[in-house]
Amino acid sequence: MIFSLVKRNVLLYFRDKISVFFSMLSVMIIIGLYVLFLGRMVESSGEVAGENARFLTDSWIMAGVIATATITTTLGGLGQMVDDLSRKINRDFETAPIERWKIVISYAISSVVIGVIMSIFTFILAEVYIIAYGGEFVGFGALLRVLGVVILSTVASSSFLFFFVSMIKTMNAYSTISTIVGTLIGFLMGIYVPVGALPNAIQSFIKVFPFSHSASLIRQIMINEVIDLEYLPREVSETLGIQFYFNDVVVSQLTSIMFLVGTALIFFGLSVIITTKRKREV
Amino acid sequence: MDKIIDVLNLHKSYGEVHAVKGIDFYVEKGKLFAFLGPNGAGKSTTINVICTLLSYSEGEVIVDGLKLGIDDALIRQRIGIVFQDSVLDNLLTIEENLRIRGSFYGLSPNELDTAIENALIVTDIKEIKNRRYGQLSGGQRRRVDIARALLHNPKILFLDEPTTGLDPQTRKSVWRMIENLYINHGVTVFLTTHYMEEAAKADYVVVIDNGEIVAKGTPIELKEKYSTDSLQIKPIDKKKVTQLLIDNKVAFTEISDLMIIPIDSTMDSIPLLKLLDQQISAFQVLNGTMDDAFIGITGKEMRE
Incomplete structure (x- = not known):
């Protein structure tokens, strides 16, 4: 039952070309902006990476793009839940001998499946871009680690977003949320403006925002392929949001991972509470 | 006489609004039962309660010997519902739609194949099974909706205004299919309709208004009593x-x-x-x- 519901939701997402396009829109905008402002960024990283300046900047921006995809495409995948509710398709599920929790969990699982597929697709595009401009393909170990972070980040964002989306009843409200997320995400991930260039209050907020840790982890893995992280000056690392520091103590990869795991668990719990308490409506 | 649905003193309130005010009626097995009422009479509320979608405030409903509110999962196994507005997916083909919805009933893969095949034949849509639901005409969609409701061989088929919005010719062919179901396949049909010529073909009619039953009887009895x-x-x-x-x-x-x-x-x-x-x-x-x-x-x- 869960399997066929997940299959349904995933099929419906990929057959609706417009929803696929819109869930990738933020990613495309970021890449577009990057291409436009490329020259200046490469220049400024030249002093750190030397001849690898281009490879470094490309890896940095693409790491942010992949982290963004784990959120926006997962949100796109959750749209089916709102669509079913607003078109009252859920009545067909609720009058069948299938437990309610199975229906609900299948939306969450399908958003993870969609998010992972689309993020991997983004990762492939990113690598193609990096190689096309003289960079190198990530090593096998780094590839697996990126995939691991992508999956973790997608699960956490599915859990986090599910909590908010499950309170929505109309497609209008859902579109509004998608627009807000799509607009803010580039800033929260420290892509449009590097974290170090933002005011302190916002920097602190970004540091406790779970998904900027996805970006940070993917940056660490991908940039390590260009230049050994140990040789990266702290100032550069901190400014570009590659590593976060709390009172001069660097946030370890394990801490970032645990932070994402914690987010996934807490919001999963909250989502369970909210969906079981919601009254049945027709 | 064999009652397949028995409704006793059913009440349903939404907050202050008393939508259904203690109604009693029953549906005989294998018959065509018409449930009529003007918009806002409590018709949909009653159907939603019997279909296990809504809880009820007071009373008792027995569906095929099972108590509503306690044995809902078993009741759901025995009822098929054709909703007024479509509940299938436009972007999936007829067969994909049927396969996914059919998976809710705990059938083995072979049983599901057979169930889909039978439903496609009974509703006469086998030739178009690979077309997307969203591309079908109104009449074809209705047939798919009915095929979906028949997948698990329900004993009772609820049809909520099945022919509304169809052109007269399509309406007739959909209606012939419905007649075939209860005449040849022994399915009990619980129907609501806006077309009195359809209600006139029912074995028994119940009319609800303002949350109360205002008339019941065979179409002939009702015509004799209420029309001149x-x-x-x-x-x-x-x-x-x-x-x-x-x-x-x-x-x-x-x-x-x-x-x-x-x-x-x-x-x-x-x-x-x-x-x-x-x-x-x-x-x-x-x-x-x-x-x-x-x-x-x-x-x-x-x-x-």
């Missing part, structure tokens, strides 16, 4: 005929240049025609219809 036959005449000289009718204490109403005289039975028209001989240019004797009966019961037109 009438004699329609076209007078040559309206004033003269009017006077003649008043003198003979015959009640009548006028509609443009026609005059309508209610009569108890069609035979009663003979003495009236004798009386009006030479005074009229045309006449017609009309039997009461379900439409008349419905208006007689609720004081409202069905189609708004």
Whole structure:
């Protein structure tokens, strides 16, 4: 039952070309902006990476793009839940001998499946871009680690977003949320403006925002392929949001991972509470 | 007599609103049951309660020997519902839709294949099974909706206005399919409709208004009780005929240049025609219809 519901939701997402396009829109905008402002960024990283300046900047921006995809495409995948509710398709599920929790969990699982597929697709595009401009393909170990972070980040964002989306009843409200997320995400991930260039209050907020840790982890893995992280000056690392520091103590990869795991668990719990308490409506 | 649905003193309130105010009725097994009522009468609420979608405030409902509210999972296994608005996915093909929805009923892969095959044949949509639901015509969609509801061989099929919005020809062919279901396949059909000619074919009719049952019986009983036959005449000289009718204490109403005289039975028209001989240019004797009966019961037109 869960399997066929997940299959349904995933099929419906990929057959609706417009929803696929819109869930990738933020990613495309970021890449577009990057291409436009490329020259200046490469220049400024030249002093750190030397001849690898281009490879470094490309890896940095693409790491942010992949982290963004784990959120926006997962949100796109959750749209089916709102669509079913607003078109009252859920009545067909609720009058069948299938437990309610199975229906609900299948939306969450399908958003993870969609998010992972689309993020991997983004990762492939990113690598193609990096190689096309003289960079190198990530090593096998780094590839697996990126995939691991992508999956973790997608699960956490599915859990986090599910909590908010499950309170929505109309497609209008859902579109509004998608627009807000799509607009803010580039800033929260420290892509449009590097974290170090933002005011302190916002920097602190970004540091406790779970998904900027996805970006940070993917940056660490991908940039390590260009230049050994140990040789990266702290100032550069901190400014570009590659590593976060709390009172001069660097946030370890394990801490970032645990932070994402914690987010996934807490919001999963909250989502369970909210969906079981919601009254049945027709 | 075998009751497949038995509703006893059913109440349903939404906060302050008392939508269903203690109704009693039953549905006989293998019959075509019509549930009628104007919009907002409590019709949908009642169906949603029986279909396990809504909880109820008071009373008891037994569906195929199972108590509603306790054995809901088992009841769901035995009912099929065709909702008024479509609940299938536009972007999936007919077969994909049926396979996904069919997976809810715990059938083995082989059983599911057979179930899909049978449903496609009964509803006559096998040739188009690979087309996307969203690309189908209204009549074809209805057939798919019905196929979906039949997948698990339900004992009771709920049809909520199955022919609304279809053109007359499609409506007839969908209706023939529904008739085939309860005549040849022994499915009990619980129907709501806006078309009185469909209700007239039911074995039993219940009319609900303002949350209460206002009439029940076979279509013939309802017609006899709530509608009258009438004699329609076209007078040559309206004033003269009017006077003649008043003198003979015959009640009548006028509609443009026609005059309508209610009569108890069609035979009663003979003495009236004798009386009006030479005074009229045309006449017609009309039997009461379900439409008349419905208006007689609720004081409202069905189609708004």
